[in-house]
Amino acid sequence: METNQIELITRMVMEAMEKKENAGNGYMVPVGVSARHIHLTQEHVEALFGPGYHLTKKKDLMGGQFAANEQVTIVGLKLRAIENVRVLGPVRKASQVEISATDAMKLGIKAPLRESGDVAGSAAIAVVGPKGAVYLDEGCIVAKRHIHMSPRDAQAAGVKDGDYVSVKADNERGTVFDHVKIRVDDSFTLEMHIDTDEANASKIATGDTVKII
Known part of the structure; x- marks a missing residue:
């Protein structure tokens, strides 16, 4: 292979590597800034707000989600509570509470750092609404x-x-x-x-x- 061909190939490789390194x-x-919030199943919506109840939209969010008018109180294992936690819709297959590390300290729970939806083995928490309450064995996380x-x-x-x-x-x-x-x-x-x-x-x-x- 001629010297000029080797130089050309080397330059192309170096440019490709630099482009990849500098991507973004x-x-x-x-x-x-994402404040504390909760996602609920339809079953839990009805347990908290009454039979047949459906979430009502306050504001559209990305990805087809919305901030609901409904709010709940979340309660930690030591009965420490945070009120006025916004519900996000639409309903999901599993309920999930997303809080900050400071919130976790206030509630007295050890909420793990997780991606949204990864709730297996996460912290337990109670949720109180105007018509009832539910206890989640797992589902409380600090979102990455x-x-x-x-x-x-x-x-x-x-x-x-x-x-x-x-x-x-x-x-x-x-x-x-x-x-x-x-x-x-x-x-x-x-x-x-x-x-x-x-x-x-x-x-x-x-x-x-x-x-x-």
């Missing part, structure tokens, strides 16, 4: 931070569903978030979700932007 670098992402993207956004950022990236907030705190999972779906709007603990520590508010580094 500098891509700006808006932030949504993540970025929602449409396929078009993912292509522009050079990432794919299931990738993990690092993200930096260029403010006075200059916080870097590692292990941020990418979630891609046609129904998603570009947004990074962090909980209230992460937002307060990094001085980030909903609507601020961060960048993939």
